[in-house]
Every structure is written in C-alpha cells, then in structure tokens.
Amino acid sequence: SQWDVLQALIDSMRPEIEKVSLFFGADFDRPEPHWGRDKNLRDVLAHLYAWQKMLFDFVDANQNGTAQSFLPAPHTWRTTPALNTEIWEQYQDTPLGDIQEILASSHSQIIELIGEFTNEELFTKKYFPWTGGTSLGSYFVSAAPSHYDWAIKKLRVHNKANKTNSCLRIAPSGFLLRGSLDRHGDSSNIDELSVNRRVGLSLTRCGEGKGTDA
Numbered sequence: 001s002q003w004d005v006l007q008a009l010i011d012s013m014r015p016e017i018e019k020v021s022l023f024f025g026a027d028f029d030r031p032e033p034h035w036g037r038d039k040n041l042r043d044v045l046a047h048l049y050a051w052q053k054m055l056f057d058f059v060d061a062n063q064n065g066t067a068q069s070f071l072p073a074p075h076t077w078r079t080t081p082a083l084n085t086e087i088w089e090q091y092q093d094t095p096l097g098d099i100q101e102i103l104a105s106s107h108s109q110i111i112e113l114i115g116e117f118t119n120e121e122l123f124t125k126k127y128f129p130w131t132g133g134t135s136l137g138s139y140f141v142s143a144a145p146s147h148y149d150w151a152i153k154k155l156r157v158h159n160k161a162n163k164t165n166s167c168l169r170i171a172p173s174g175f176l177l178r179g180s181l182d183r184h185g186d187s188s189n190i191d192e193l194s195v196n197r198r199v200g201l202s203l204t205r206c207g208e209g210k211g212t213d214a
Contacts, residue, residue, distance in 0.1 A: 002148035025161040046091035049103045055143040062130040
C-alpha cells in the first residue's frame with residue numbers, strides 16, 4: 001500500500017531526513033506552492049494528518065445530521081493554498097515525533113472508518129447528498145493513498161537531489177556530472193480504493209478524484 005511505501009521510504013532516509021531541510025535541487029523550479037512551503041519531514045507529515053482530520057470531521061458531522069462542508073469555513077477548493085499555509089503554521093511548534101505518532105493513529109482510524117461503509121456507499125457518486133457530485137470514496141482516496149503518493153514523490157525528489165548534489169561535491173576536477181531531477185506530478189486521480197485489513201489502502205483504478213492542491 002502507499003502507506004507502507006511511504007514508511008519504508010522514510011526509514012531508508014533515516015536519520016538524515018529527520019534532521020535536515022528539504023532540498024530539491026539548486027535549479028529546481030516548480031509553480032506548486034507546496035514545494036516552497038514545506039521545509040522538512042515534519043511539515044509534509046503534518047499536512048497529511050491535517051487533511052485526514054478534516055475528513056473525520058466532515059464524515060462525523062454529516063453522518064450525525066449536521067451539514068458541514070469538507071473544507072473549514074471560509075475556505076473553498078479555490079483557496080486551498082491559503083488553507084495549506086494555515087495548516088503549515090499551525091504545526092510549526094509540534095515535534096516530528098508527535099506528528100509521526102498522530103499520523104499513524106489517524107491512518108489506522110481511516111482503515112476502520114472505511115470498513116463501516118459498503119462498496120455501494122463508498123463508490124456510488126452522490127450516494128450521500130453531502131458528498132456533492134462525487135463519491136465518499138473519492139474523499140477517502142484523496143486524504144489517504146493519493147496524499148501518501150504525493151508525499152512519496154516529494155521525498156523522492158529530495159532524495160535524488162541530495163544524491164546528485166553529493167556526487168557533484170566529490171567529483172574529480174575536470175569531470176562534468178550530469179543529473180536531472182525526477183519531477184513527479186503532484187496528484188493522483190483515483191476514484192476507487194480497496195481495503196485490506198493486513199496491508200491497508202491500495203489504489204485500484206484511475207478515474208476522477210477530489211484534489212487537495214497539496
């Protein structure tokens with residue numbers, strides 16, 4: 001699952017990734033705000049957790065008869081960059097260890113919550129009036145596997161840029177080393193997921209999905 005891939009990637013980058021600032025290359029230039037926003041691993045994981053918390057609040061409120069939008073007021077999908085900046089600011093004083101702990105707990109809760117719904121409830125568009133024109137499953141995908149994939153790609157760009165930078169520093173005089181960044185895309189459009197209680201969430205089919213403008 002994407003969760004397992006993310007955890008394995010972080011493990012492979014320890015202990016450096018827990019101490020250093022994210023670096024994507026001296027000439028790296030991408031327009032998406034998150035490349036300049038997130039400074040370290042804590043920022044990336046806090047972003048994942050915050051979006052999952054919004055999912056829990058959204059589902060809980062609507063299931064209990066209180067109409068509530070997914071995004072906290074006054075935000076809309078057009079203002080997610082500003083919302084993401086607010087999230088970044090909110091967790092600046094939270095230690096990395098605390099973020100890792102609450103994110104792991106949140107992931108487990110997502111698995112449990114998905115199990116409370118049938119496939120029809122998850123994947124039928126407009127099954128619940130409060131999901132708008134999409135399906136409840138698309139919200140789960142955006143908050144979990146698709147968002148994990150975003151974090152994986154981001155950390156891999158950092159990893160590759162640092163390896164390239166290390167090679168350039170140790171290159172003998174007179175040699176020109178060429179390297180290129182693996183500039184991944186920033187979103188996965190998925191509208192189905194499967195739940196395996198042993199391995200977690202898995203992406204299964206391409207389609208439409210809610211974007212988080214990470």
